Amino acid sequence: MNKTIICSTCGTQFLANPGVPEFCPICTDDRQYVPESGQLWTETIELKNRNIKITQLNEQLYALKITPEFAIAQRALLLVSPNGNILWDCIPYLDKPTIDFINNLGGLKAIAFSHPHYYSNMNDWASEFDCPIYIHQNDAEWVPFKTRHTRLWDGNSMQLWDGINIVHIGGHFAGSCVLHVPELTTKGAMLCGDTFNIGRSKQHIAIMYSYPNIIMLPRDEFEKAYKKASHIDFDTIYGAFENQDIEGNAKEIFETSMQRYKDSYAL
Numbered sequence: 001m002n003k004t005i006i007c008s009t010c011g012t013q014f015l016a017n018p019g020v021p022e023f024c025p026i027c028t029d030d031r032q033y034v035p036e037s038g039q040l041w042t043e044t045i046e047l048k049n050r051n052i053k054i055t056q057l058n059e060q061l062y063a064l065k066i067t068p069e070f071a072i073a074q075r076a077l078l079l080v081s082p083n084g085n086i087l088w089d090c091i092p093y094l095d096k097p098t099i100d101f102i103n104n105l106g107g108l109k110a111i112a113f114s115h116p117h118y119y120s121n122m123n124d125w126a127s128e129f130d131c132p133i134y135i136h137q138n139d140a141e142w143v144p145f146k147t148r149h150t151r152l153w154d155g156n157s158m159q160l161w162d163g164i165n166i167v168h169i170g171g172h173f174a175g176s177c178v179l180h181v182p183e184l185t186t187k188g189a190m191l192c193g194d195t196f197n198i199g200r201s202k203q204h205i206a207i208m209y210s211y212p213n214i215i216m217l218p219r220d221e222f223e224k225a226y227k228k229a230s231h232i233d234f235d236t237i238y239g240a241f242e243n244q245d246i247e248g249n250a251k252e253i254f255e256t257s258m259q260r261y262k263d264s265y266a267l
């Protein structure tokens with residue numbers, strides 16, 4: 001078993017041998033930040049005073065979040081589906097109650113990612129549930145270390161099962177994706193990670209190069225991402241953070257939000 005270490009700011013796990021890395025590449029990238037106190041690392045054992053809160057969002061969908069909050073404090077989404085359950089994005093901790101909860105629902109058939117900010121301790125999860133990890137090839141450079149579970153895929157979409165697709169969008173990262181689940185709601189649901197970010201009002205959906213540093217996407221990157229997303233049918237969107245749920249009229253809000261960008265970029 002490789003010795004590993006977790007970045008305390010973004011929650012990404014790296015190999016710690018032969019030594020602990022000097023900096024976390026995710027945090028030194030201009031989409032994230034190194035805290036003023038400097039680079040901090042933590043061992044998995046130090047997370048053991050935390051729990052994973054599980055919230056049901058939909059008949060087939062659960063949100064998993066570390067409590068008290070740690071690092072970026074995103075949630076992972078557990079999609080329960082007849083032909084196999086999928087974990088969408090990850091959180092940097094895994095405990096026995098969560099393993100039991102997931103196994104009682106049939107385990108995991110796949111872990112799929114929106115982008116590198118949520119890789120977390122993905123290899124621990126994949127090893128526990130013995131399932132593949134699907135990452136878009138365009139983000140290959142961000143994978144901290146590959147294992148026998150790592151599957152890089154290329155192209156516009158990757159079909160899983162039960163009509164579920166990982167769809168490549170780009171924008172925030174070159175390999176940014178969304179998970180499209182047609183059967184989850186009447187007209188389908190989009191699980192968007194950070195590929196899109198749902199505003200506090202739930203009346204605006206953002207797309208940016210960096211959310212914490214508030215950096216816009218270049219015009220052509222926005223246009224390419226919008227064109228890819230505009231083909232997806234959905235009425236519901238589930239984002240990367242707690243309460244980032246728009247149910248029923250998500251497509252309308254998506255289109256009015258994207259229109260603001262199109263007007264700003266003069267498209």
Ligand SMILES: [Zn+2]
Nearest residue numbers: 007010024027
């Ligand atoms: Zn980091």
Ligand SMILES: [Zn+2]
Nearest residue numbers: 115117172194
């Ligand atoms: Zn992100």
